[in-house]
Amino acid sequence: MNxxxxxxxxxxxxxxTIMVAGISLFFGTYQINKAVISEAKNRIGFDLRTTIKIYSNIEKQINSSLSLTALDQGWGDCVNGYNVQHIKKRLSDLSEIIxxxxxxFVRNDSTTICRQSGYNTTSxxxxxxxxxxxxxxxKVTISGTFILTQEEIRAEDPKLADLSAINLINSSENNQQNIKQETSCLTIVTAVPVYENNLFLGVIYGGIILNNSTSIVDTVRETVFQNETFNGQNVGTVTIFLNNLRVSTNVLTKSGARAVGTLLSQEVEKKVLIEGETWIDRAFILNDWNISAYQGIEDYYGKTVGILSVGVIESKYAQFKKDTFFVFVVISIAGIxxxxxxxxxxxxxxxxxxxELINISKKVSEGDLSPKIKKISKGEIGNLQSTFxxxxxxxxxxDLHQKEESEKQLIMTQKQASVGRLAAGVAHEINNPLTGVLTFTYMLLRRDDLDEEMKSDLETIANATNRVKDIVKGLLNFSRQVKLNPEPSDINTIIKETxxxxxxxxxxxxxxxxxxxxxxxxxxILDSSQFQSVVMNMIINAIDATDPGGRISVSTRINLSTKGTKHKEIEIIIxxxxxxxxxxxxxxLFDPFFTTKEVGKGTGLGLAVSLGIVEHxxxxxSVESQPGEGSxxxxxxxxxxxxx
Amino acid sequence: MNKKTILVIDDDAIVLKSCKRILESEDYSVTLCPSATQGIDILKSSAFSLIIIDILMPCCNGLNLSEKIEKEYPGTKFLIISGYMEPKPFSEIIIEKKMNFLPKPFTPDELLKAVKFAIIKNPESTGKNNKTSKGDIDE
Structure with a gap:
């Protein structure tokens, strides 16, 4: 039980604990997941804005550099003197810087007189x-994102045209198109009118090609993500789309090449390109799940022609989540x-x-009442201990009382037993000579020649001997194992008849x-005649002890046993x-031969024999008595x- | 009619003497014997109408002796006498076997009555041949 x-x-x-740990594990993980995802989204949103800022800064930088160059002195001389070398020098200086x-340079007569590449400008x-x-x-400065055709690029530099052409990679069948090569080119271009002495001399222009370019995306990654890696993989990626086509990216394909030429998912394309929204969410990009952000790029005419996108691989956060989950599990196990x-x-x-109580109870039940409780506790246990x-x-x-009682009983029994044995022995020895006395007394009494006095004397001897015989018989009855003749009897009826x-x-x-x-x-079940003799004996004793006019009350009842057991018993009270x-x-009182009666009136064996019968x-x-008041x-x- | 013969076995001389005095007054032929062994010897040469045996004797107890004699001489009649019925088994054996029993001390009348009754009463014969005892044949 214990x-x-x-x-x-x-x-x-x-x-x-398991319940609490489980709930906290579940909600904690859920909350942390949510927090991590939302933090990741916040961060990626911020990264996207930074990227857009960098993108527009590049445009501004080109714009301001060209504008400053346009303000330089000596453009008139160059143009009028057709000093192409001088213009080319200025252009290459500029190009080198930004x-x-x-x-x-396009002259005011709509001819291009100088190109950075030197292509086709001999005249x-x-x-x-x-x-x-x-x-x-x-005749105003124009700057922004433009889509140029391959022809237009080729006019600048045929080599550039080849470099910027993008071979499409069919990453998704849904996006399969007939075009095998994208020849349009996403560019940032600035063109500035050049004046000298308020005279319009021409236009200076310059730009960068984003197709197949690595500089912007890598710069952004370096700036925004600081080239952070996770498991040997770059955490952050930056991509520039021309429409839905990756034209510049540091997202890698499985083979480790830049994923230029792959397409954007239709879902994002629809949201960003068509509906013009900023999109931030989990996205599966080529090989990995990413937390990604997309925003459209508007060209000079306000049309969305491309997308700027940044992404962070989710496994970084997954690892973080795993770590957090692990910490939670560890805490839970520790809790358990x-x-x-x-x-x-x-x-x-x-x-x-x-x-302790149980042990003591065991001892007590085995009869050992000595154990003590070492320390009493407070509260209910303490109550239990004190009660115990x-x-x-x-x-x-x-127990002490019972011991005394049983000791008394034992002494009594031993006394009775020894008296019994003694009585039996004496009785046996007496019986033989008594036989002789009786035999010869009676044989003498049979004689016809006896005178009256002699006859009377012999009769006295016979009577006295018969009394001795009775006493010995009583003694034997007392000491003998009384043979009971038990049968179901009604005690009340027996008493009534008695x-x-x-x-x-x-x-x-x-x-x-x-x-x-x-x-x-x-x-x-009892021997009714013997039991009757007991009741009779006790009532006679009561009568003998009571003065004329007195009263004897006999009653029966059921009561708890005096033996200390839980049993009930019948009590007959006289x-x-x-x-x-x-x-x-x-x-x-119960000793054999003890009597308060006159000599010859009682043998002193009545109560002893009665007790013997009751004990059988x-x-x-039991007896209670107050001298002068009754028993x-x-x-x-x-x-x-x-x-x- | 032949005299009824009675053997009395008791270790106490006063009892033997008393029995002899009473029984002879009624014309019984009485043989006295103070011990069981002597009793068995006597039985080898003579037969009796009744054997009176005391239970408690120094050598052995009368009940065993009566059993022994009963085995040897089936149909023998007994009267058991005793001043004391303890230890317990004795009283039970006596009741169980419906033996003739007379407690000591007894008066002459009581003994004579018991002896007459014991002789008249059919012996508890278990044998199929309900023949009279060896004593009877000898008579």
Whole structure:
């Protein structure tokens, strides 16, 4: 039982801990996931804005550099003197500073007189850069993102045209198109009108090609993600799309090449290119899950022609989530271990006094009443302990009392037994000579020649010898194992009949006998004639002890056993208001030959024999007496087992 | 009619003497014997109408002796006498075997009555041949 409580306690604590740990693990992980994702999205949004800023800064840088160059002195001389070398020098200086892919000068007569590449400018070329053409007309600075055709690039530099052509990679069948090569080119171009002395001389233009370019995306990655890696892989990626086509990126294909030529997913394309929204979410990019952000790039005319995108591989966060989950699991396991430990300690603390109580109970049940509880606890256990101690004390007192009682009983029994043996021995020895005395007395009495006096003397001898015979018989009855003739009997009826037998004798002495029978007394198996002789003997004793006019009350009842067991017993109480018994005589009352009656009136064996009979029925007799007030004899008889 | 013969076995001389005095007054032929062994010797040469045996004797107990004699001489009649019925088994054996029993001390009348009754009463014969005892044949 004890182990059950311990198990119960530990299981409860364990259950509670597992529940709490489970819930916190679930919600914690969920919350952290949410927080991580939302943090990742926030960060990627911020990264996207930075990227856009860098992109527009590049455009501004080209714009301002060209504008500054346009303000330089000496353009008139160059143009009018057709000093192409000088213009080329200025252009290449400029290009070197800001890294232009192409640049050139268009004269106010709509001819290109100089290109950075030097291509086709040995004489003024009528082919004009489309942006410069607008400026030629509008005579204001124009700067922004433009899509140039391959022809237009080729006009700047045939080599550039080849470099910027992009071979499409069919990464998705849905996006399969007939075009095998994208020839349009995403560029950032600035064209600035050049004046000298308010005279419009021409247009200086310059730009960078984003197709197949690595500089912007790598710069951005370096700036924004600081080339952070995770498991040997770059955490952040930057991509520039021309429409839905990756034209510049540091996203890598499985083979490790830059994923230029691959297409954007339709979902993102629809959101960003068509609906013009910024898109931030998880996205599967080529090989990995990413947290990605996309925003459209507007060209000079306000049309969305491409997308700027940054992404962070999700596995970095997954690892973080895994780590967090692991920490949670570790905490949970620690909690469970602590719960078990705590349960064990608690149960020990709680159960120690209980264990002690159990051990003491065991000892007590084995009859050892000596154990003491070492330490009284507080609270309910303490109450239990004190109650238990009180119980032991009570038991101890009762035990002592019982011991005294049983010792008294034992002495009594031994006394009776030894007296019994003695009596038996004496009786046997006396019987033989008595036979002789009786034989010869009676044989003498048979003679015809006896005179009256002699006959009378012989009769006296015979009578006296018969009295001796009676006494010896009584002694033998007392010491003998009485042979019982048991049968189911109604105790109340036996008592009633006994009272009827001796009522007259009592009435002569003007003594009234009351009988108060308990109707609930069940029938008991006993030797009715012997039991009757006991009741009779005790009522006669009561009559003898009571003065004329006195009263004897006989009653029966069922009561708890005086033997300290839980059993019930039948009690027959014979009480009188007679002379009572002196305290010093109470002990000797059941001794054989003890009598308070006159010599010849009692053998002193009546109560001893009665007690013998009652004891043979498993019962006992107790006495209470107040000298001068009366005595009360109680016959205690156990109930038969089937009546218990 | 022949005299009824009675053997009395008791270790106490006063009892033997008493029995002899009483029984002879009624014309019984009485043989006295103070011990069991002597009793068995006597039985080898003579037969009796009744054997009176005391239970408690120094050498052995009368019940065993009666059993022994009964075995040897089936149909023998007994009267058991005793001043004391303990230890317990004795009283039970006596009741169980419906033996004739007379407690000591007894008056002459009581003994005579018991002896007459014991002689008249059919012996508890278990044997199929309900023949009279060896004593009867000898008579």
């Amino acid at each position: 182990h059950n409580i311990r198990l119960y306690l530990i299981t409860s604590l364990l259950g509670l 890294g232009l892919d192409f640049s050139g 003024p070329d009528p082919v004009i850069n489309p942006v410069a053409k607008i400026v030629l007309k509008k 271990l602590i719960a078990v430990l705590l349960g064990f300690i608690l149960s020990r603390l709680v159960l120690k006094p209980v264990d 101690l009180n119980m032991i004390d009570t038991l101890r007192v009762r 009272i009827e037998l001796i009522e007259n004798q009592a009435l002569i002495k003007r003594i009234r006998i009351n009988f108060d029978a308990d109707k609930n007394i069940p029938s008991k 009480a009188d208001n007679g002379s009572g018994i002196a305290p010093e005589q109470l002990d000797k 029925h498993g019962g006992t007799i 009360s004899f109680t016959i205690h008889l156990p109930l038969d087992h089937n009546n218990e």
